[in-house]
Amino acid sequence: MTLEWDAGRLDSDLKGVGFDTLAVRAGQRRSPEGEHGEALFLTSSYVFRTAADAAARFAGEVPGNVYSRYTNPTVRTFEERIAALEGAEQAVATASGMSAILAIVMSLCSGGDHVLVSRSVFGSTISLFEKYLKRFGVEVDYVPLADLNAWKEAFKPNTKLLFVESPSNPLAELVDISALADIAHARGALLAVDNCFCTPALQQPLKLGADIVMHSATKYIDGQGRGMGGVVAGRSEQMKEVVGFLRTAGPTLSPFNAWLFLKGLETLRIRMQAQSESALQLALWLEQQPQVERVYYAGLPSHPQHELAKKQQSAFGAVVSFEAKGGRDAAWKVIDATRVISITTNLGDTKTTIAHPATTSHGRLTPQERANAGIRDNLIRVAVGLEVLADLKADLARGLAAL
Numbered sequence: 001m002t003l004e005w006d007a008g009r010l011d012s013d014l015k016g017v018g019f020d021t022l023a024v025r026a027g028q029r030r031s032p033e034g035e036h037g038e039a040l041f042l043t044s045s046y047v048f049r050t051a052a053d054a055a056a057r058f059a060g061e062v063p064g065n066v067y068s069r070y071t072n073p074t075v076r077t078f079e080e081r082i083a084a085l086e087g088a089e090q091a092v093a094t095a096s097g098m099s100a101i102l103a104i105v106m107s108l109c110s111g112g113d114h115v116l117v118s119r120s121v122f123g124s125t126i127s128l129f130e131k132y133l134k135r136f137g138v139e140v141d142y143v144p145l146a147d148l149n150a151w152k153e154a155f156k157p158n159t160k161l162l163f164v165e166s167p168s169n170p171l172a173e174l175v176d177i178s179a180l181a182d183i184a185h186a187r188g189a190l191l192a193v194d195n196c197f198c199t200p201a202l203q204q205p206l207k208l209g210a211d212i213v214m215h216s217a218t219k220y221i222d223g224q225g226r227g228m229g230g231v232v233a234g235r236s237e238q239m240k241e242v243v244g245f246l247r248t249a250g251p252t253l254s255p256f257n258a259w260l261f262l263k264g265l266e267t268l269r270i271r272m273q274a275q276s277e278s279a280l281q282l283a284l285w286l287e288q289q290p291q292v293e294r295v296y297y298a299g300l301p302s303h304p305q306h307e308l309a310k311k312q313q314s315a316f317g318a319v320v321s322f323e324a325k326g327g328r329d330a331a332w333k334v335i336d337a338t339r340v341i342s343i344t345t346n347l348g349d350t351k352t353t354i355a356h357p358a359t360t361s362h363g364r365l366t367p368q369e370r371a372n373a374g375i376r377d378n379l380i381r382v383a384v385g386l387e388v389l390a391d392l393k394a395d396l397a398r399g400l401a402a403l
């Protein structure tokens with residue numbers, strides 16, 4: 001018996017369709033049960049029809065599943081959907097955003113290779129490079145994200161990979177992805193972009209010239225704070241190596257989380273658009289509050305890279321950071337006065353979150369390292385969700401009024 005999905009027949013003909021159509025349909029195969037939604041294959045292994053069939057599948061002579069560390073139909077649908085949305089030849093899902101970064105470096109770099117990382121990346125990304133990858137002989141240097149000359153000057157003959165987050169967290173700095181890709185390629189290196197803050201709904205780094213894109217799917221791809229996961233996408237040449245590492249080392253995605261993320265992707269663009277629009281309105285409002293010293297949001301005309309943001313993103317994202325007049329106490333007062341917004345460091349949720357980076361995400365840095373990263377004690381980060389904008393303003397106004 002040949003199952004429909006074994007034969008690889010996709011559910012819909014998606015040639016030439018738009019982003020939202022891909023977001024709800026790409027990668028879906030229908031099993032003989034005829035289900036309309038994506039089937040959840042909660043299985044770790046697969047039954048072979050005969051011993052010869054098992055041998056042929058293990059040898060890769062016939063397509064089909066062998067074991068869920070290698071392939072799982074629900075995970076594969078998620079991977080194909082992400083590949084379609086990012087414009088990638090191939091994507092592979094991982095257990096978390098951090099294991100996506102680990103897989104990129106472990107599969108594409110060796111001891112003795114040099115990696116350039118932008119200074120303003122997620123804290124655990126720096127820990128991964130500093131505490132672990134350096135122990136295996138990977139050389140790492142950090143470069144100010146926006147400064148293209150600094151990137152050029154930081155190259156060494158053994159530079160293999162550039163890794164950036166754009167926009168960065170929490171200060172919304174950007175890099176010109178096309179220009180940085182040209183710099184990398186002229187020197188024989190690859191450019192990897194953490195596209196967590198924009199998602200493919202707002203920015204498609206591969207189309208701008210990057211070689212690899214990765215996500216913490218835990219954030220906007222899920223969109224509802226339910227599960228951990230990640231994904232790496234790019235050209236087959238590099239993805240073959242990334243897939244090989246993941247299948248061997250094992251930090252692959254649970255089919256249940258893949259199924260959750262497929263539901264999240266269906267509303268991705270609508271959420272990103274709505275949350276970005278609220279974030280822009282909130283940033284404009286914050287800029288006018290007398291108790292606010294400075295607002296960091298690339299959608300503001302006052303942002304130094306506003307024009308670049310307009311060029312490479314279709315909206316500005318949902319994370320707004322601002323400095324309250326005063327020090328740490330002022331920031332804590334604003335945070336503690338909230339009654340709707342959740343005090344949590346996660347982001348990418350439909351529920352708005354608020355955090356104090358200096359004592360949470362950047363709390364382990366020395367005061368000097370924090371100063372270098374531009375994280376001041378009065379900085380507050382808000383990841384805007386889907387609540388009514390007036391309610392969010394009222395929640396922040398309460399704390400600001402008390403300063």
Ligand SMILES: Cc1ncc(COP(=O)(O)O)c(C=O)c1O
Nearest residue numbers: 096097098122194196216218229
């Ligand atoms: C930009 C960015 N990249 C990567 C990660 C790591 O993702 P995860 O927590 O899913 O491992 C995070 C998590 O906050 C993040 O914000």
